[in-house]
Amino acid sequence: MNEIIYTTLTTTDYQLPVYVTGVGHWDHQEGIRRPEGFPDYQWTQVVSGEGELIIEQERFLVKQGDGFLLPPRLTHSYHAVKEPWEAYWFTYDGPLAESLNQLAGLTRPGIYTINDSRPVLEMMSDMLRLMREKEPGLGMLGSKQIYGVLLGLRQQLAEGSLATQQMNERLHPVLRYIEANLHRPITLPELAELLHVTPQHLCLLFKKTFKLRPMEYVNKERINKGKELLIRGGGMKLYEIARQVGFENPTYFNTLFKAYVGCTPGEFKQMHGFK
Incomplete structure (x- = not known):
C-alpha cells in the first residue's frame, strides 16, 4: 500500500x-x-x-x-x-x-x-x-x-565492490605476512616481493584498498598489537611491548602510539582500568 x-x-x-x-x-x-x-x-x-x-x-x-x-x-x-x-x-x-x-x-x-x-x-x-x-x-x-x-x-553496491573484494584477496598474503612478522623490522621491498610487484605498485594497491601506504598500515598493525599487549600482557614492561611489536626504541613506540591513539600507552592502560 x-x-x-x-x-x-x-x-x-x-x-x-x-x-x-x-x-x-x-x-x-x-x-x-x-x-x-x-x-x-x-x-x-x-x-x-x-x-x-x-x-x-x-x-x-x-x-x-x-x-x-x-x-x-x-x-x-x-x-x-x-x-x-x-x-x-x-x-x-x-x-x-x-x-x-x-x-x-x-x-x-x-x-x-x-x-x-x-x-x-x-x-x-x-x-x-x-x-x-x-x-x-x-x-x-x-x-x-x-x-x-x-x-x-x-x-x-555493485560499483567497486567486486574490485575491492578482488583487491583484498590479492593483498591477503601480504597482510598475513605482516601479522606474522610484527615483532621484527619489515621493509617495503620484501612485502612487494611477496606479490612479485614493484614497491611502487604495492603502494598503489594499498592506497586503493586501505587509503594508506604499506608502511602506514604496518605501523597501525604494530600499534593495535601493542594495545592488546598493554591490556593482556600480564604486566609486561613498555620496552618489552615495544620490542614485541617491532620497535627497538620504546620512546619512538610511545611517540607513535600517542600520534595514532591520542594518548600515551600508560594513559591507555589507565583508561581500561589498569595501572
Missing part, C-alpha cells in the same frame, strides 16, 4: 549524527518534479518497474533493484516509464550525513546498481514499520536504522 510518514524530531534528535526525517512506500511511484530540490538527503530503492530520473538536465534509467541518491536542494524530477514502479524511500539529514554517505560508497547523486537489493529493502521495510509504530526513543532508533541501511548499501 502507499504510505508516507514524516517524523517529529526533538531537540536531542537534531544532535544525532544522522536522523530520519521521513520514510515511505509507493505501490506505484507517481511523477515528482522539484525545481528547487528537497531540503534533505533522499534514498529511493526500486522494487519493480522502471523509471526515469532527471538531475539538472541529465537523464538516468532506473531499473528494478536500482537505487538513487538525491542530495539536498538539487534540481530533479522522476517518473515511471514501466508500471507499476514500486519503491521504498527515506529522507535523512544530520551533521555526519555526508560523511556516512561517503563511507557507504554514495559519493555522487544519481543511480546506483545494487548486487542484491533484498537485504536493503528488508531494512527499509523495518524502518517504515518502526516509524509507523511510534515507539519511544524514535529518533535514536531511526538513526540506528539509517546506519544499518547505509552499511548494507556499502556491502551491496
Whole structure:
C-alpha cells in the first residue's frame, strides 16, 4: 500500500549524527518534479518497474533493484516509464550525513546498481514499520536504522565492490605476512616481493584498498598489537611491548602510539582500568 510518514524530531534528535526525517512506500511511484530540490538527503530503492530520473538536465534509467541518491536542494524530477514502479524511500539529514554517505560508497547523486537489493529493502521495510509504530526513543532508533541501511548499501553496491573484494584477496598474503612478522623490522621491498610487484605498485594497491601506504598500515598493525599487549600482557614492561611489536626504541613506540591513539600507552592502560 502507499504510505508516507514524516517524523517529529526533538531537540536531542537534531544532535544525532544522522536522523530520519521521513520514510515511505509507493505501490506505484507517481511523477515528482522539484525545481528547487528537497531540503534533505533522499534514498529511493526500486522494487519493480522502471523509471526515469532527471538531475539538472541529465537523464538516468532506473531499473528494478536500482537505487538513487538525491542530495539536498538539487534540481530533479522522476517518473515511471514501466508500471507499476514500486519503491521504498527515506529522507535523512544530520551533521555526519555526508560523511556516512561517503563511507557507504554514495559519493555522487544519481543511480546506483545494487548486487542484491533484498537485504536493503528488508531494512527499509523495518524502518517504515518502526516509524509507523511510534515507539519511544524514535529518533535514536531511526538513526540506528539509517546506519544499518547505509552499511548494507556499502556491502551491496555493485560499483567497486567486486574490485575491492578482488583487491583484498590479492593483498591477503601480504597482510598475513605482516601479522606474522610484527615483532621484527619489515621493509617495503620484501612485502612487494611477496606479490612479485614493484614497491611502487604495492603502494598503489594499498592506497586503493586501505587509503594508506604499506608502511602506514604496518605501523597501525604494530600499534593495535601493542594495545592488546598493554591490556593482556600480564604486566609486561613498555620496552618489552615495544620490542614485541617491532620497535627497538620504546620512546619512538610511545611517540607513535600517542600520534595514532591520542594518548600515551600508560594513559591507555589507565583508561581500561589498569595501572
